[in-house]
Amino acid sequence: MSMTARSVPPPQAAPRLARARALARDPLIANSFFLLATTALGAGAGFVFWLLVARLYPAADVGRASSLLSSMSLLSYFSLFGLNSTLVRHLPTSDRPAHDVGTALSTVAVCSCAISGGFVLLVPWMAPQLAFLHDSFVITAGFVVLAAGAAVNLLTDSVFVAFRATRVNLAVNGVLMSLVKLALPVLFVSGGPFGVVAAGAGASTIAAAASVLAIRGVLRLKIRPVFSWRTLRATLGYSLSSYLSGSLNLLPQIVLPIVVLQILGPVPAAVYFVAFQIANLVNSASYAIGEALFAEGSQHGAALGPIAVRSGKVIALATVPTVALVAVLARPVLQVFGPQYAAHGTTTLTVFTLGSLTVAFNTWVSFLLKLTRQLVAMVVSNAVLVAVVLVIALARLHHGLVWAAIAWGAGNLASGVAAGAALLAGGVRAPHTGRHRRAGKEHKTA
Numbered sequence: 001m002s003m004t005a006r007s008v009p010p011p012q013a014a015p016r017l018a019r020a021r022a023l024a025r026d027p028l029i030a031n032s033f034f035l036l037a038t039t040a041l042g043a044g045a046g047f048v049f050w051l052l053v054a055r056l057y058p059a060a061d062v063g064r065a066s067s068l069l070s071s072m073s074l075l076s077y078f079s080l081f082g083l084n085s086t087l088v089r090h091l092p093t094s095d096r097p098a099h100d101v102g103t104a105l106s107t108v109a110v111c112s113c114a115i116s117g118g119f120v121l122l123v124p125w126m127a128p129q130l131a132f133l134h135d136s137f138v139i140t141a142g143f144v145v146l147a148a149g150a151a152v153n154l155l156t157d158s159v160f161v162a163f164r165a166t167r168v169n170l171a172v173n174g175v176l177m178s179l180v181k182l183a184l185p186v187l188f189v190s191g192g193p194f195g196v197v198a199a200g201a202g203a204s205t206i207a208a209a210a211s212v213l214a215i216r217g218v219l220r221l222k223i224r225p226v227f228s229w230r231t232l233r234a235t236l237g238y239s240l241s242s243y244l245s246g247s248l249n250l251l252p253q254i255v256l257p258i259v260v261l262q263i264l265g266p267v268p269a270a271v272y273f274v275a276f277q278i279a280n281l282v283n284s285a286s287y288a289i290g291e292a293l294f295a296e297g298s299q300h301g302a303a304l305g306p307i308a309v310r311s312g313k314v315i316a317l318a319t320v321p322t323v324a325l326v327a328v329l330a331r332p333v334l335q336v337f338g339p340q341y342a343a344h345g346t347t348t349l350t351v352f353t354l355g356s357l358t359v360a361f362n363t364w365v366s367f368l369l370k371l372t373r374q375l376v377a378m379v380v381s382n383a384v385l386v387a388v389v390l391v392i393a394l395a396r397l398h399h400g401l402v403w404a405a406i407a408w409g410a411g412n413l414a415s416g417v418a419a420g421a422a423l424l425a426g427g428v429r430a431p432h433t434g435r436h437r438r439a440g441k442e443h444k445t446a
Contacts, residue, residue: 034166035288038174045178065196076151079112082243084158091162102226116147149205156211177207241375248382252389271345279352285318286360290367297371319360326353355409362416377422385415
């Protein structure tokens, strides 16, 4: 048989090959893949990072540092003020993208310094265990700078998503940041608890600098530090609505572990933490595809209906098999963490994992609300999430840890139904209202 004959695929394989090539060229699929890969690399690097830290640093230092890094993550998110969603929504149709990105980066950096600086001032009263932040000016200033770097890094992710450049995000936040994160714990081992913080947050700050260079070099956006109130005002309503909606969405994740700790004690709280983190890995698929949906629907001329249907199918295909697999393997997976986790957390992990189906649905309809600018519905649906999760948890958690998982799944289902009802009432209309337009020298919103 000749080489030419061998290279021709059999007739029945041709349609499958054509479909595979079409999927590979689909920006929704490609961006979802790169976002998932970035999440997977980050999760793997984070796991190894904490293994290294546990062996290099005293347990007391690890405990204080982990609390401080968690606080820094929250401070970084709250410093975004919804500009991450605004960039994804408006950059594809903006006529001054470099100016918009420069304004957003400057705003977030300044706000982060102010918010993290206020946190440092309040630490002696709020969390005396973290008072080491006042040990020296270098530590105090270092925390503020690292928090700003982490916030800027979160914002640059949105720039790559908006421009369908998630492969660049994979290189920076997946590969580079993971490698740096694994190298820094050894370098800062003499720094005590702040050494752990510097290692963890330092990787984000280095990634932020690399992201800015990539935006200038790869995306060809000549960004510079600039502030324009006119630019911010043009999308202020959308930014603040996204900020409030996102903050409400985050609230149960902050409050529920505290409620578990107070009602059930430290051991169930540890089991809850592990089970929720595993389930959250399952949820990462729907989050990534939702971000890709958001980016695709924001492109000029996008037909939102077909994109919505296609993304819904992809979310289902990615979530349902994973949920089934993790639900079946719940006990062996928890056994890796220890017999106590398997004994007390198997049912909880199974219910959390089944709840990923409701999280996927809620994620899908919520991103559609953001695309269609149904801002009040965005806030209301997340308020429903908070109310249902906390009411069920406070009323039933004393009957067992599994009720935390039930509350989480029920809250996401109720939030998704509320968002879906608003979406049906408002219609899946064209997503381009509110895009930046220029009239003379001013930005206007439709």
